[in-house]
Amino acid sequence: MRKLLFESLFQSALTEAPPAPDDAGLAELAGRVDRAARRRLGRSLSIREVDAGSCNGCELEIHALNNAFYDLERFGLRFVASPRHADVLMVTGPVTKNMRQALERTWAATPDPKWVVAVGDCALNGGIFADSYAVTGGVSQVIPVDLHIRGCPPTPTALLKGLLALVEDASK
Amino acid sequence: MTFIASLTEKGAKVAAHRPWPRVVVDADTWRQAMLGIAAGEATLSSLWSDGEAVHMALAAEPATRLLVVSLPCPDKRFPSVAATHTPALRLERTIRDLYGLEPEGSPDPRPWLDHGRWGVRQPLGARTSDPAVGDAYAFLSAEGPPLHQIPVGPVHAGIIEPGHFRFSCNGEAVVRLEERLGYVHKGIDALMQGAPLDKAAKLAARGSGDSTVAYGIAFARAVEAALGLEPPPRAVFLRALMAELERLANHFGDIGAICNDASFSLMHAHCGILREHVLRVCDTAFGHRLMMDRAVPGGVATDLASAGAERLPTLVRTVRRRFPELIELYDSTASLQNRTATTGILEPRLARQHGAGGFIGRASGRAVDVRKAPGYAPYTALSFEVPVRQEGDVDARVWVRIDEVKQSLALIEQILDRLPAGPIRAEPASPPTGGAEGLAFAESFRGDILAWVRIAPDGRVAHCHLRDPSWFQWPLLEAAIEGNIVADFPLCNKSFNCSYSGHDI
Numbered sequence: 001m002r003k004l005l006f007e008s009l010f011q012s013a014l015t016e017a018p019p020a021p022d023d024a025g026l027a028e029l030a031g032r033v034d035r036a037a038r039r040r041l042g043r044s045l046s047i048r049e050v051d052a053g054s055c056n057g058c059e060l061e062i063h064a065l066n067n068a069f070y071d072l073e074r075f076g077l078r079f080v081a082s083p084r085h086a087d088v089l090m091v092t093g094p095v096t097k098n099m100r101q102a103l104e105r106t107w108a109a110t111p112d113p114k115w116v117v118a119v120g121d122c123a124l125n126g127g128i129f130a131d132s133y134a135v136t137g138g139v140s141q142v143i144p145v146d147l148h149i150r151g152c153p154p155t156p157t158a159l160l161k162g163l164l165a166l167v168e169d170a171s172k
Numbered sequence: 173m174t175f176i177a178s179l180t181e182k183g184a185k186v187a188a189h190r191p192w193p194r195v196v197v198d199a200d201t202w203r204q205a206m207l208g209i210a211a212g213e214a215t216l217s218s219l220w221s222d223g224e225a226v227h228m229a230l231a232a233e234p235a236t237r238l239l240v241v242s243l244p245c246p247d248k249r250f251p252s253v254a255a256t257h258t259p260a261l262r263l264e265r266t267i268r269d270l271y272g273l274e275p276e277g278s279p280d281p282r283p284w285l286d287h288g289r290w291g292v293r294q295p296l297g298a299r300t301s302d303p304a305v306g307d308a309y310a311f312l313s314a315e316g317p318p319l320h321q322i323p324v325g326p327v328h329a330g331i332i333e334p335g336h337f338r339f340s341c342n343g344e345a346v347v348r349l350e351e352r353l354g355y356v357h358k359g360i361d362a363l364m365q366g367a368p369l370d371k372a373a374k375l376a377a378r379g380s381g382d383s384t385v386a387y388g389i390a391f392a393r394a395v396e397a398a399l400g401l402e403p404p405p406r407a408v409f410l411r412a413l414m415a416e417l418e419r420l421a422n423h424f425g426d427i428g429a430i431c432n433d434a435s436f437s438l439m440h441a442h443c444g445i446l447r448e449h450v451l452r453v454c455d456t457a458f459g460h461r462l463m464m465d466r467a468v469p470g471g472v473a474t475d476l477a478s479a480g481a482e483r484l485p486t487l488v489r490t491v492r493r494r495f496p497e498l499i500e501l502y503d504s505t506a507s508l509q510n511r512t513a514t515t516g517i518l519e520p521r522l523a524r525q526h527g528a529g530g531f532i533g534r535a536s537g538r539a540v541d542v543r544k545a546p547g548y549a550p551y552t553a554l555s556f557e558v559p560v561r562q563e564g565d566v567d568a569r570v571w572v573r574i575d576e577v578k579q580s581l582a583l584i585e586q587i588l589d590r591l592p593a594g595p596i597r598a599e600p601a602s603p604p605t606g607g608a609e610g611l612a613f614a615e616s617f618r619g620d621i622l623a624w625v626r627i628a629p630d631g632r633v634a635h636c637h638l639r640d641p642s643w644f645q646w647p648l649l650e651a652a653i654e655g656n657i658v659a660d661f662p663l664c665n666k667s668f669n670c671s672y673s674g675h676d677i
Contacts, residue, residue, distance in 0.1 A: 001438065001501055014445060049331045053356045055673045057381025057462055062331050063425070064451070067444035081329035097289040098355045099334055101306065102326045128374055132359035133295045153381065155461060 014068040018075065018164060019157050025147055025165030043167050044076035047117075048086035048110065052103045052142075053093030053135060057153040058120040062090065064156040077163055083109040088166070094122040094135040095142050107143045115146040115166060119159065124148050175213040176232055176239045179205055183241065189609040190397045194227070194240035202243040203251055205230065210256040214239075215527040218622045218639040219253055219263040221271045223296055226250045227637075229611070229622060231527070234545040240611060240624075245273050248297075252278040259526040259644055270361060272297030283307065285354035285676060296362055314340035314348040322658065326355045333672035337661075344657040349650045357676040364636040369395060369600055372633040373468050376623065379638050380674030381462065385411075385418040386616030387638065388467030390623035393548065394636075395469040398610030398627050399601050405592040407471030408549045413484075413587045414454070414463045414472075415614070416580040420491070421450040422617040423573045423580075426669050430570055431502065433662040434511035442498050446491060453487045456480040471597035484588055488581050499574055512567040516664030518652040519564060526644040530619025531576065532668055535561045535568035542613040542620040554586050564652075566667040576617075603627045607634060616641065618671065640674030 049062060065072040072078065080086050083106045095103060107116070118139035121127040126137035139145050149162035182204070183195025197205070205228060209216045217229040217238070225244045231237070243250050252275035253260035264275045265284035272294035286293070288307030293300045311321075319340055326334035336352040360379065364372055376391035377384045389411050396403060403411075428443025451461040457480025458466050466474050502508060518528075523536035533540055541558040543551040559575035561568035609626045619641030628634040649668045653661055 001505070004438070004442070004497055004501065050327055051331075051333050051356070053358055053673075054333075055378040055381035055384075056333055056671065057378070057384065057464065059331050059333065060382060060425070060462065064444075064448060067448050068441060069445070069448050079331060083327075093356065094358065096356055096358055097291070097304070098285075098287045098357055099326065100289065102334065102355070106327050128371070128378065129358045129360075129363065132363050133290050133292050134357050134359035134362075152464065153462070155455075 015071045015074070016069055019161045021164040021168045022149075022158075022161035023165075025149070025162045028147055045087045045115075045167065046078055046080045046085050047088045047090050048080055048083045048106070049090045049092070050103055050106050051092050052099045052123070052139065053096035053129075054120060054122065058092035058123075061153045061156050061159060062092070062119065065159055070156045070160060072160070072163070075164065075167060077167065083107075084111065086110050086114070088115045088117055089143075090117045090119055091139045091143075092119045092123055094126040094129040094132075094137060095139055096135050098134070100136055100142055103139075103142055116143055117147045117149060117162065117166065118145045119149050119154060121150055121152045124150060127152070174232065174237070175208050176230055176237050179208070179230070179241060180239055186242070186609070188398075188604070188607060189240065189611070190400070192238040192240065192611055194242060194609065194611075196225070196242045196244065199243065199251060202228075202241065205241045206251065206253050206256050209253070212524070216253070216257060216260055217527060218624070218637065218643075219260050219267070220624070220637040220639070221245075221267045221273055222626065222635045223271050223273075226267060226273060227624070228253065229624070234540055235542060235613075236545050238546065238611070248272060249274040249276050251276055254278055254280070259647065262647070263643060270294065270296045282310065285357045287354055295359065296365075309352060311338045311350050311352070312348065318342050319347060335672050339658060339661070341658060344659070346653050346656055346658060346661070349653045349661075351646055351650060353646065353672060354676050356673050358673075360638070360677045361636070364633050367633050369469050369631065369633065372625075372636060374465055376636070376638060377465050377467075379621075379677060380616075380640055380642075380671040381464075382422055382671065383418070383616035383618060383621065383640075383674065384462050384464045385414045385467055386614045386621050388465065389415060390612055390614035390621040391625070391636070391638070392467050392469045393612035393614065394610040394623040394625040395600070395627065396610070397612050398608035398625055399603055401470055401598055401601055403471040403598055404595045405550075406475075406594045407596045409587050409591050410472045410476055410596065411467045412550050412554075413476070413584060413591075414458060414466055415616075416583045416587070417450055417454050418463065419580045419617040420577060421447050421454070423577050424450065426666065427502075427570060427573055430512070430566065430663065430666045431508060433666050434508050436505065436508050439498060439502060439508075442494070446494060446498075449487060449490060453480060453483045456483055468597070470600050471595070473597070475596050476591075481588070484584065488584055491577070491581060495577060502570070502574075509567065511660070511663060512570060512667075513565060515566045515660050516652040516656055516667060517564045518648055520562065522648055522651055523564070526648055528619070528644050528648055529615075529641045530617070530645070531569050531572040532645050532648065533619065534559060535572045536564035537562045540620075541615055543615045546613065548613070550587070554583055556583050566663055569667040600631070602631055603629060605629055618642065618669065619645065638677060640671050640677070642670035642672075642675040645670045646675060
C-alpha cells in the first residue's frame with residue numbers, strides 16, 4: 001500500500017476539468033421549480049438513484065461519476081442511501097409496472113423541495129421497451145420530471161453536464 | 173451410448189434447427205430427460221416456451237454436445253421439471269406466468285415475474301385482463317422465538333438494480349435468504365415477437381447492459397446459425413476483442429466494488445481508474461464506451477478505429493504495470509482477507525447441480541467456459557486457460573476474476589496480432605420457407621448466455637429466448653449466504669454480482 005501511495009505523490013491528478021453545463025438542460029429547467037427554494041439548497045445537492053427497470057447500462061455510467069476522473073463530489077453533488085436524505089431523485093429505466101409503486105413511494109419519501117432527473121433514453125419515453133405490456137413508458141408517466149438526460153446510456157460527461165445545469169440553475 | 177445420444181434417438185428431429193439437434197418428444201421421453209438431469213447425466217442449460225410447446229436445452233458435462241428436447245403442450249400443461257430438479261423452478265414459474273402453461277407437480281405454485289401489476293395475466297398466452305392491484309406474496313417461513321425477518325428492497329441503498337431480499341435471522345446469522353425478483357421485467361420475449369432482426373438485436377443487447385457485447389454476440393450467433401450465415405473472419409475477431417474488453421472492464425469494476433464492501437476503498441478507487449481506462453479505449457476503438465449494438469447478426473456494425481487500434485497495446489501495458497500492485501495489495505491486506513476468505517462458501521455439489529457458469533462456477537471447482545466447450549470462433553484458434561478454484565468463497569471468486577484478467581489481456585494481444593483484414597459484415601440471407609431456428613452461446617464476464625431464436629419466413633423474429641447466466645446463479649446466492657452474518661451479505665452479493673435485468677428480462 002505504501003508503494004501505491006508513494007507513487008501517487010509523483011503522478012499528476014486524474015481528475016479532469018468539468019464540462020460546460022448542458023444548454024438544453026438549462027432550458028428544460030428554466031422556471032420549472034421555485035427559484036427561492038433552490039437558493040436555499042445552494043450548490044450542494046444529495047442524489048438518490050432509483051433503477052426503475054434499466055438494463056443496468058445507465059447504472060454503470062452513473063457509477064463512473066464517482067471515479068477519480070469525474071469526481072462528482074467536487075461539485076457538491078453526492079449519492080446518498082436514503083430518499084429521506086435526498087434533494088434529487090435520479091431515475092433510470094422505462095419504469096416497469098413492477099417498479100411503479102416502489103418509485104412512487106421513493107418519491108413520496110423524498111422531502112420537498114426536490115427534483116427528478118430522468119436518465120437514459122428509456123427513462124424519457126420507454127425507449128425500445130415503450131410498447132411492452134410490462135412498462136409504463138417513461139418516468140414522467142409516474143412522477144414529475146425536471147430534467148431529462150438522454151443517451152443509451154448517457155456518458156459520464158453527458159450526466160455531468162446535465163447535473164451541472166441543475167446546480168447552476170439552482171444557484172441562480 | 174451417452175444419455176444425450178439416446179434421448180436424441182427417441183424424438184422426431186426438427187430439420188430447421190441448427191447447429192445442435194432439437195427433437196420433439198412425448199411425455200414419457202420428457203420425463204426420462206428430467207430424471208437424467210436430476211441424476212446428473214446431463215446439465216439443464218435452459219427451459220423455455222413459445223406458447224405451443226416447452227423446450228429444454230441439455231448439455232453434456234463439459235458442454236461438447238447439446239440437445240433441445242421439445243414437448244408439445246396442446247392441453248396447456250407439462251410434467252414439472254422442478255419436481256425432480258430444483259434449478260428449473262424459477263424458469264418454470266416464468267413459463268406459467270408468461271404463457272399460462274401449467275407445470276404439473278411443481279413444488280411451488282407462486283408466480284415469479286408476475287407481481288399482479290401488468291394489467292394482464294399470461295401476456296403471451298390467454299391475455300386475460302386484470303385490475304393490476306398487485307398480488308400478495310407468501311415468503312417461505314422460518315419460525316421460532318429467536319428468529320426475526322429483515323426485508324430489503326426493491327430499492328436498495330447503493331446504485332444497483334432493484335430486487336427484494338427477505339432475510340430470516342437468528343441474531344446476526346442468516347438462517348434463510350429468500351429472493352423475490354422480477355421488478356425489472358420489461359417483457360423482452362413479447363417485444364421480440366415479430367421484430368425485424370435489427371430491432372431484435374437491439375433488444376437483445378439490452379438484456380443486461382453490463383454484458384451487452386456478450387448478449388449481442390449470443391443473439392447474432394443464434395441468428396447466423398439459423399440462417400446458415402457466415403460472419404467475415406475480421407468481424408469474428410473484433411467481436412472477441414470487444415468481449416474481452418467488456419470482461420476486463422467488469423472484472424476491474426467488481427473486484428474494486430467487492431473490496432469497497434469490505435471497507436477498503438483504496439482498491440475501489442484504483443480499480444475504478446483501470447475500468448475507466450478500458451472504457452475510454454473502447455469508446456475510441458468502437459465509438460461507444462460499453463460497445464452497445466456493435467455485435468450484430470452477420471458481423472459487427474463498427475470497424476476498429478485506427479486511433480483505437482493504437483491505444484489498445486498501451487492499455488494492455490498499463491494494466492500489466494498497474495494491476496500486479498493491486499493484486500499484491502489485495503493479497504497482503506489482512507483486514508480484507510479476513511472478510512473474504514471462508515465467507516459465502518458455495519459447495520461444488522450445488523454449483524454442479526445448477527450448472528453454474530462464470531466465476532461463480534469456476535470458484536467452486538467447475539471448469540466450464542463456452543469459449544472452450546462447445547467452443548466458438550475465434551477462441552478455438554486462440555490460446556487461453558480457464559482458471560478454476562476449489563474453495564468456493566468470496567476470496568476464490570475474486571481470485572478467479574484476477575486470473576481471468578490475465579487471460580483476457582493475453583487474448584487481446586493474440587487478437588490484435590492476428591486480426592484479419594477484410595469486410596466486417598455479411599448481409600443476412602433470407603430464411604428458407606418454413607423458417608429457421610438457431611441456438612448459440614456466448615461467454616459473458618458472468619458466465620454463459622444462451623440464445624435461441626426462431627426466424628419466420630418473412631425474416632422477422634418469430635420467437636426468441638435469452639437465458640442469462642444469473643438464472644442458475646441467483647438461487648445459489650441463497651445457499652451461499654446461509655450461516656453467514658447479515659453484514660457479510662453485501663460482500664457475498666457483490667462477489668456473485670448476478671444480473672437483475674438479465675434474469676427479469
